[in-house]
Amino acid sequence: MEFTRETESPDAYHFWTAASIISAATKRQVFFQMNQFQIYPNLYVILVGPSGARKSIATGIGIDLAVAAGLRKFSDKITGAALIKDLSNATEKRIEATSSTTKTTNEATIQLCSPIIIYSSELGVFMGPDAYGSGVIADLTDLYDCPKKWEKKTISRDSETIIAPYVTMLAATTPQTLKDCIPTSAVGQGFTSRILFIWAGGRRKRVPIPPWGVEYESLKKLLIKDLASIGNLRGTFRFTPGGFDAYQKYYLSAPEPEDEFEDERLRGYASRKSVHLLKLAMVLSVADRDDLEITPKEIEGGLDALKWMESGLPSVFAGHGGAATSQDVVRVFQQILHARNGVISQQELTKRNYSHLSSTELGMVLETLKQGGGILEVVGKDPKTSKPGLIYKILDSQFIQNIQLKSPKIMTTETED
Numbered sequence: 001m002e003f004t005r006e007t008e009s010p011d012a013y014h015f016w017t018a019a020s021i022i023s024a025a026t027k028r029q030v031f032f033q034m035n036q037f038q039i040y041p042n043l044y045v046i047l048v049g050p051s052g053a054r055k056s057i058a059t060g061i062g063i064d065l066a067v068a069a070g071l072r073k074f075s076d077k078i079t080g081a082a083l084i085k086d087l088s089n090a091t092e093k094r095i096e097a098t099s100s101t102t103k104t105t106n107e108a109t110i111q112l113c114s115p116i117i118i119y120s121s122e123l124g125v126f127m128g129p130d131a132y133g134s135g136v137i138a139d140l141t142d143l144y145d146c147p148k149k150w151e152k153k154t155i156s157r158d159s160e161t162i163i164a165p166y167v168t169m170l171a172a173t174t175p176q177t178l179k180d181c182i183p184t185s186a187v188g189q190g191f192t193s194r195i196l197f198i199w200a201g202g203r204r205k206r207v208p209i210p211p212w213g214v215e216y217e218s219l220k221k222l223l224i225k226d227l228a229s230i231g232n233l234r235g236t237f238r239f240t241p242g243g244f245d246a247y248q249k250y251y252l253s254a255p256e257p258e259d260e261f262e263d264e265r266l267r268g269y270a271s272r273k274s275v276h277l278l279k280l281a282m283v284l285s286v287a288d289r290d291d292l293e294i295t296p297k298e299i300e301g302g303l304d305a306l307k308w309m310e311s312g313l314p315s316v317f318a319g320h321g322g323a324a325t326s327q328d329v330v331r332v333f334q335q336i337l338h339a340r341n342g343v344i345s346q347q348e349l350t351k352r353n354y355s356h357l358s359s360t361e362l363g364m365v366l367e368t369l370k371q372g373g374g375i376l377e378v379v380g381k382d383p384k385t386s387k388p389g390l391i392y393k394i395l396d397s398q399f400i401q402n403i404q405l406k407s408p409k410i411m412t413t414e415t416e417d
Helices: 011-025 055-068 080-090 136-144 175-181 214-230 241-253 264-271 273-288 296-310 326-337 346-353 359-371
Strands: 030-033 044-048 092-097 108-120 149-152 160-163 165-173 195-199 235-239 343-345 375-381 388-394
Touching: 011 044, 011 055, 011 108, 011 165, 011 195, 011 214, 011 273, 011 296, 030 273, 044 055, 044 175, 055 108, 055 165, 055 214, 080 108, 080 160, 108 160, 136 149, 136 165, 165 175, 175 326, 195 296, 235 241, 241 273, 241 296, 264 273, 273 296, 326 346, 326 359, 326 388, 343 346, 346 359, 346 388, 359 375
Parallel strands: 030 235, 044 165, 044 195, 108 165
Antiparallel strands: 092 108, 149 160, 343 388, 375 388
């Protein structure tokens, strides 16, 4: 966060890009033991925001550090064949811990592993609208759980087997492209419940030319060195007594998935929230120390970061409603919200939306906003022409929860000596 403080990208984009890159740097060499299965710290992160929100700047900074640290990157248009090829090329010998007490290579086994980070600054170019039909989404869903081996049938051969795949993902997109890539019917299903969607409404400040110098060059070298060091960690994560108490308190008091969010599309994410928390706790731990311990700091910081992310989810999926006008509702609301002096006329809204909506459809959108309590319709003077007519004002600026998100405490807590 210090390295990126003088860029225009929002804090949310930088924080979650960093989390994604750190998760990739662990290369399947650390995990949390759940007795019947293991949880690895790999994350699927997609930054979402309007054009010009500086998404690609944030991901670009992160991926450059990752490549400099030696991480393998997959950035072609994704197909089943291309994914198999890159995973095969990424296969290498790894020293994998076999118990919670493993500290040396004498207590570990030599195994194959295939770690890659899937990267795309433009999700639409990378994935495309045919990703669900082609089976690529099903592949990514399977790979998220880090199976011991992954078998895939191919056209040219009977099947391909990838030993110990470790896939992380970092991508960026606009809400419209997200809808094109992920159908409304698929929101909340298996694949999307595994993704951390990060929303920011626009750039945080204007920086004509980002500064550079000895300070930033030094920070960059230290970050690359740290990522490489994280890649050398091996073993099983452990809770400290306080860390276990904090996690158990959260887990036992958490609402049922169907009760946590009003939006039923978030039920899948809610059911996996404890897994997301443990993954993020591992990431925060290795970002800070090498002891592979999860303390109350990581649990509390992880919950804080997830809450930060959740506050933006309504904006991420605002255009995924079942009605044909769901995206239009978002667009028109934003036009009213950002109108000069907070007032806009029906005539002006008609001009701005003629290529999207007929006058009847615009009326339906405005009625939706009125009935939902988002806007107020009154008879008044057109701000531009001073002629009498219908004008609109915002009643509830949080109607689509287009809010400025606060940074999590984990980012602002000073590291102890």
